[in-house]
Amino acid sequence: MKKFIQELCEKNNFQSVHLLTILRKIQTKYFFISKEDIEILSNLLKIESTQIISVVEFYSFFHLKPRGHYDIFLSDSITDQMLGQQSLANYFAKKLKLQLGQVRDDGLVSLAYTSCTGMCDQGPAGLINGYPITQLNKARINTIVNLIETQTAIQDWPRSIFTVNDNIYKTDLLLHQEITQGEALKATFNRGLIATLDELKQSGLRGRGGAGFNTAMKWQFCSEEQSSERYVVCNADEGEPGTFKDRVLLNKYANQVFEGMTLCAAIIGAEQGFLYLRAEYLHLYSSLKVVLADRYEKNLLGNNILQKNINFNIEIRLGAGAYICGEESALIESLEGKPGIPRNRPPYPVVEGYLNKPTVVNNVETFLAAAKIAIIGGQAFAKIGIKKSTGTKLLSISGDCERAGIYEYPFGTTIRQILDDCGAKNVLGVQVGGPSGTFISNQEFDRRLAFEDLATGGSFIIFNQQRHILDLVKNFTHFFAHESCGFCTPCRVGTSLLKKQLDKIVDGHGSAGDVVALEELCQLVKNYSHCGLGQTAANPILSTLQRYPEIYQSKLKAISYEPGFDLNASLATARQLANRDDSGAYLAQVEDE
């Protein structure tokens, strides 16, 4: 075992920035990361073992205790739930003869839930040993169980189990056709770097990852910093439940994305780039490597790119399961081999990013658009869309509609139009922008896709009249509590309190003051949290409470107060100890009124 780790560290130059890469390999080979491994790593990488433990404990796909040799995670997105994931999960567990969340006694298999895996248009979905399984149904589960019980190696499983579809339904400026390899770089060099940055300015391009910061400005700030080194980072963490457009871009338009990164590097003067790929997209890793190799071969990457005296390399680094790593400063921490805890700002990444050097972090789609702009020019791009939201936006549409998948729309398109196109009927409402975004009701379908109205990183989840608002609110609220990094008090404690307080109401234990208390708590978490995760974690509750206060009120009991403490449940241990099960061993929570 020691030899494997020794070689692994050697391959990674004994650098602790590669800690995640190394841990991923150990987890895959041994199904967990043992104390002994941690000691060995600590010696080889010259970092404290506690630092390694803190990384292992932070990421969902690292484990201190052994997982099954077939390690299965089921996606817990609301869309998976809507497709019947819960009963399938029970079926799966029964077939495998294990408890959900546990490793089977023989150590062969484990089954647990994980946050959205980015397959909402083809769920119920999950991961087996890191590779995606989609469109789960009983027949598929039977096949999988069979393969596991016969201990068939994953490589020998039918490929169809791991099929992932692109499902592109509507194309526009960007998706219509991928640019010719090298075209954007040639256009950039012909026009000049400064002139190309000017085109980007004129295009009005704003970041597609959610926050909508002006892209040209970000690149300019970074280029103006005094530094000998700079970095370009492509954010492919895509963790917002309901978003999967970056997956499709990296599957089908990777060349254009890398080209966007390369022209950014040329403009800001960076020699190293990273693609931070979420662990759930491991299946894309090898094909992306092929695209990169091809670009090196064609002199579109590497030294002296297109004989323009520009050097740029791109490395792919995989995450290990943590939504917070989509937040740019947490992502940078993760790239450095640490837990993904958001940094204090200022300084911003453009000033102090990776290894404290100026760094541009952009979303996959932003780089894709930048490459297009380098070719067609800023004006042509700005012509599309509306004033403060130029160009087009990719949507990942899922939930209750006939054609879930990828849609590209000019900014300014109405929600009504989008719903018509994907075949959504009897719609109750839409979650725009994922859990951290807004829930809009069917009274608001004239609103528009735009930074000035409904902004979205791409997530667009549709709910029909059969759905219950509180189901989605509960799913989203639990998601945030699970994904909070735990750094700051209001989010660490607050998201768990939100979960408790919401569950209390949803489960029918709420009384008069409980909705008010819930709303107060929402404001506290929103206004005092350190980063965007905590600041948006209360959005699902706040946006539905504003639109459907009666749904929350109807859940409340008519009594004036009910404690959060469940007296009867707490007596369970006592009953067990006393071996009693008579009526006297049960107490009512409150006297009947």
Added chain:
Amino acid sequence: MNKTISIDGKTIPFKTGQTIIEAATAAGVYIPHLCHNPDYKPHGSCKLCTVKINGRNCSACTFPATEGQEILNKTPELENDRRKITQMLFVEGNHFCPSCEQSGNCQLQGLGYYLSMKDNHFPHFFANRELDASHPELLIDHNRCIFCNLCVRASQQSDGKNVFVISGRGINKRLTVNSTTGKLKDSNISVDDCAAQICPTGAILKKRTAYAVPIGQRLYDTKKIDEIALEQENKE
């Protein structure tokens, strides 16, 4: 010319590079804080030092002072919310103040008094946390850890060691001790380390020193935390 900021209408000078809390402390203005200690690099995690700068909430311990900032600090709204954040820390761990060795000398408790905290407001988590009494001279009661990271920083920055790390994610955070057994006795901490003295609560304690000062004469019995913090931090 002196550069200034304004806190609650009071004009306060600052030097370039100072954070808001540094400028405020030097000028005798108290901003509540738990994870901040002027001897160490700011952390910005407890969020008790949140102030409103030109209408936006910012952490005073990390945010740089810049010319002309209009800052609100001691407003009813901020004090109210700081009380709730303190209550969050109380319900997250297990704090039995009356029997705690640190009672009267605890910053968490002192802040609770300062912010007129009368109850816990939120439901308790009843977290299952351990006690590490393995070390002959020191004790860690994990029930009282608020993850302020001060012991981590003190060990690194003052003691040149690395005894502590905070690991885990979300509500499952835990203070981890750097030793093969995870126990304090097997770490290289010494009782004179800054890391052993720094804890703002009763999570890291020196054994056989408890209850030495009678009730009524303990640190925060005589003066409130604002006065004491300003005295201590301006002396350094």
